[in-house]
Amino acid sequence: MLTLLFLLAAVILETVLAYLSAPVLTAAIAFGVFTVVSIIGGVAGWLVLVLLLATAVLGILSVSSVRQSHISKPLYIWYKKILPDLSETEQEAIDAGTVWWDGDLFSGKPDWNKLLSNPLPTLTEEEQAFIDGPVHELCRMVDRWDINHNTSVIPKEITDFIHKKGFLGMIIPKEYGGLDFSEVAQTEILSVLGSTGACIGNYIGVPNSLGPGELLIKYGTQEQRDHYLPRLAKGQELPCFALTGPLAGSDATSLPDTGIVCKGKYKGKTVLGIKINFNKRYITLAPVATLIGLAFKLQDPDHLIGETEDYGITCALIPRKTKGVSIGRRHLPIGETFLNGPILGKDVFIPLDNIIGGVDNAGKGWRMLVNCLSVGRCITLPSGSNASTQQMMLGTTAYASLRKQFGIPIKKFEGVQKPLARICGSAYIVNAARLHTAQSLIMGEKPSVPSAILKYHCTEMARQSTIDAMDIHGGKAIMRGDKNYVADAYSSIPIAITVEGANIMTRNFMIFGQGATRSHPFVLREMELANMETNEETIEEFDEIFFKHVGFTLTNAARSLVMGLTGSHFVAKPT
Incomplete structure (x- = not known):
């Protein structure tokens, strides 16, 4: 009976140490003291052996030099072998955005x-007035049944109203003629418009989402912004963004569309540019778009713009009327006949200035x-x-x-x-x-x-x-x-x-x-270390990160157990 009580006490001690994220040395000392008390108490020999073994293991783990040479280094070498190399595009995808809650x-x-x-979501007076006025007026103008089942097009009076009231420029700064609405206002407006169906929602949502407008605001040259943003804000240019193709859907980085840096004729002049061949489909607004944002893989075999031959994914702007562009056909989406279709390009030549952000952004498209x-x-x-x-x-x-x-x-x-x-x-x-x-x-x-x-x-x-x-x-x-x-x-x-x-x-x-x-607080850094050169500093950091990861896992396991048994009555909860 005494042995069972000490065994239960050992389990409780282990749980408490894990719950409190106690350092390894502290845990080793605690188990050492507990082992001595157990021996004095006269517990069974097998429990003493287990406690001595646990104390010895914790003691060894508390010595960083021993731990690094006999555990962390072999583990690091093994991990380095089994972990696939991260490509640049994969690394950019992992690093994208921020870690929030x-x-x-x-x-x-x-x-x-x-x-x-976070403050409660609120609207400015201007944003609320826009919803109460133009947004609700637009909703009253839309006949969802007629668009979806009779005409399959948005009536001109509706598109004129959308352009006149600036719906397509919700994300564009006021200095370029846009509305510059907050994200809360944008989602409120699109939620209201969503009640009229996907056709109107997509016609307004796409220009205010990923596409030429947003990319120009964040990455465009000043000349590109000055020229295109006012036109996009007023609907003088209708944008679409062509990324998806027959061979590249969710795995967008596998797109086969290529652009070769070369010299060619543009507006009667011989200039340095890009000859692009591409095949895109499922592009929303493609049937009516006048400005195409295109993702393709840029190559420079003759080193006309630099030493690099394969720049990778690049984003550029292509006007609808550019020679070689085939656009205007439509797909027929199920349930809602919103504007969507394919875009093809055969030997389409554009100047280098059409790269969003200029030549400096060649190959940076995926990150963008x-x-x-x-x-x-x-x-x-x-x-x-x-x-x-x-x-x-x-x-x-x-x-x-x-x-x-x-x-x-x-x-x-x-x-x-x-x-x-x-x-x-x-x-x-x-x-x-x-x-x-x-x-x-x-x-x-x-x-x-x-x-x-x-x-x-x-x-x-x-x-x-x-x-x-x-x-x-x-x-x-x-x-x-x-x-x-x-x-x-x-x-x-x-x-x-x-x-x-x-x-x-x-x-x-x-x-x-x-x-x-x-x-995760540790996994990404472990992966980064595995892709670095093996040396003493790398092993030392990997050892620190890995054992923090182990401690982190044990702590969470202990917390889950304790909180489950106590109904989380002793931890902070949202109120």
């Missing part, structure tokens, strides 16, 4: 004050894109998902109150209450998540992993909400008509699931892949 989630001790310290993608994922798709879930909530709760079966409103049936509750809960979560994350952008964050989490879960909740709404409406929802607010949302939700990184990829590669490396 997602880092706290991995810490095991999240700082709730950090999460709750991944740094902008996190912002787009926080705004456009969550806004559309919010519109969908809100619409399903408002319509379905009203219908369930009015529709009766057996003389009773169907909302009284528990089988209906379950999906109704799910719709309402999803609507609340999506709305809160997109507003809080949009506010983080205002605070200067670029949350790459949270933006992927937001995109994935918002679109998945929107999908489930439309399924639940369809189930509750029954026959009313499966008959098409201009009063059916469920059918188009139901049939078009796979679009949101697929774009800007298909959810199956977003979940596995970005949330768990990038999240597990970028947001």
Whole structure:
């Protein structure tokens, strides 16, 4: 019995030391003292042997020189062999954006004050007036049924209104004629417009997301900004961004489109430029775009601009009327006939000045894109998902109150209450998540992993909400008509699931892949060290980081156990 009590005490001691993140030397001393007490107490020999072994192991681990030479160095060499080399594009993707509160989630001790310290999302008087005025006026102008099922085009009076009121310049600074609205205003506007369907939402959302406008603001030369931004803000230029192709979807870095630096004719003059061949598809606004933002791989075999031959992914601007560009055909997306189509280019020649940011940005396209993608994922798709879930909530709760079966409103049936509750809960979560994350952008964050989490879960909740709404409406929802607010949302939700990184990829590669490396306090640095030259300094740092990682894991395991047993009554919680 005494031995069992001491064994339990040893387990408790180990848990407490791990919970408190005690240094290895402290743990060794504590176990040494406990071993002496156990021997004096007369416990069984096997327990004394176990305690002596544990004390010896902890004592050895506390000596850094022994630990480094016999544990860390062999482990480092093995880790270096099995870890694939990170390409430059992979490293840029991992490094993209900032680590926000997602880092706290991995810490095991999240700082709730950090999460709750963000100011509440608010709108300026100008932004609120824009929503109350032009935004609602635009909604009243749109006939979703007519666009989706009759004309497949946006009426000219609507596009003229959009351009006149500056909808396409929400992200463009006022000095260039834009509205310069905050991210909260952008997501609010797109959420309201989302109730009219994807056609209008995409027509306005795409120019205000990843594309020529945002890339020019962040990376363009002053000359490029002065020329294009005022035209983009007023709708004199309609932008699209061509990244996806037949052989490059979510794995955008594998794009086969190439541009060769050479001399050619441009506006009657022989200039140094790029001859590009490309094949793009699924490009939103391509059928009507006048300015194409193009991602391609730049090569300079004759060293006309530098010593490098293969520069890698580069972003450039191509006017629609450039010779060799084939544009105007349309795809037909399911559920919503928004403007989307292919773009092809055969021996398209553009001057070097058309590279976004000039020649200095040759080969920096992927870095530019991944740094902008996190912002787009926080705004456009969550806004559309919010519109969908809100619409399903408002319509379905009203219908369930009015529709009766057996003389009773169907909302009284528990089988209906379950999906109704799910719709309402999803609507609340999506709305809160997109507003809080949009506010983080205002605070200067670029949350790459949270933006992927937001995109994935918002679109998945929107999908489930439309399924639940369809189930509750029954026959009313499966008959098409201009009063059916469920059918188009139901049939078009796979679009949101697929774009800007298909959810199956977003979940596995970005949330768990990038999240597990970028947001973790130690994993990314361990990977970086494994790609460095093996020397004494590297081994020393790897030893420090690795054993911090081990301690971190043990601490979190102990905290999980203790909190689970105590109901977390003794730890700080959000209020």
